[in-house]
Amino acid sequence: MNFFENDSRIGKTIISEADIKQKVRETGKFLSEKYNGKPLLLISILKGAFIFLADICRELTVPCEIGFMRVKSYYEGTSSSGDVKILMDIDRNIENYHVVVIEDIIDTGRTLHDVVEILKSRKPLSLEVVTLLDKPERRLVDFGADRSLFTIPDLFVVGYGLDCGENYRNLPYIAEYIQK
Numbered sequence: 001m002n003f004f005e006n007d008s009r010i011g012k013t014i015i016s017e018a019d020i021k022q023k024v025r026e027t028g029k030f031l032s033e034k035y036n037g038k039p040l041l042l043i044s045i046l047k048g049a050f051i052f053l054a055d056i057c058r059e060l061t062v063p064c065e066i067g068f069m070r071v072k073s074y075y076e077g078t079s080s081s082g083d084v085k086i087l088m089d090i091d092r093n094i095e096n097y098h099v100v101v102i103e104d105i106i107d108t109g110r111t112l113h114d115v116v117e118i119l120k121s122r123k124p125l126s127l128e129v130v131t132l133l134d135k136p137e138r139r140l141v142d143f144g145a146d147r148s149l150f151t152i153p154d155l156f157v158v159g160y161g162l163d164c165g166e167n168y169r170n171l172p173y174i175a176e177y178i179q180k
């Protein structure tokens with residue numbers, strides 16, 4: 001028995017551990033073939049994507065480097081972009097790398113839209129976005145990931161790195177969060 005089983009705020013399982021594992025493996029294979037022989041930098045957006053990054057980098061069969069960024073969004077009502085602040089930046093010049101951004105979830109799309117603009121302005125050799133989850137129904141800006149492992153309905157979810165008030169990141173699968 002673990003503590004999640006007694007927690008009535010954890011609703012139904014949306015994506016099981018086994019399903020995550022299988023898709024992460026497929027994505028690792030795809031990225032390994034695509035970036036074979038190329039300088040590859042995976043950039044994870046903290047904190048939500050830390051588990052996804054840790055799992056996907058171990059499915060790669062080619063060399064890669066790892067970078068972390070932490071951003072905060074300050075969007076008010078109608079603003080759709082341009083209000084993201086970098087709290088922690090990656091520690092190197094990305095001009096000589098093929099960059100793959102590893103994200104946990106795309107919701108309104110605003111955060112990643114802005115992050116991608118910032119990273120593109122630094123002129124990497126190429127840039128693509130891989131997201132674990134996508135909630136297209138919630139989109140407010142025109143933004144799509146190059147690769148999304150799972151499309152989910154408009155639900156608030158936790159687990160596998162995603163939090164609610166900093167809790168539940170260590171739940172090993174994705175579950176619906178029940179607001180009380």
Ligand code: IMP
Nearest residue numbers: 106107108109110111155156157162163
């Ligand atoms: P957006 O795409 O700019 O709206 O922001 C996406 C960010 O909001 C993600 O990186 C998460 O940190 C957070 N987020 C959005 N939906 C969820 C959810 O269902 N569970 C947990 N965090 C979420």
Ligand code: MG
Nearest residue numbers: 045048049104
């Ligand atoms: Mg995030």
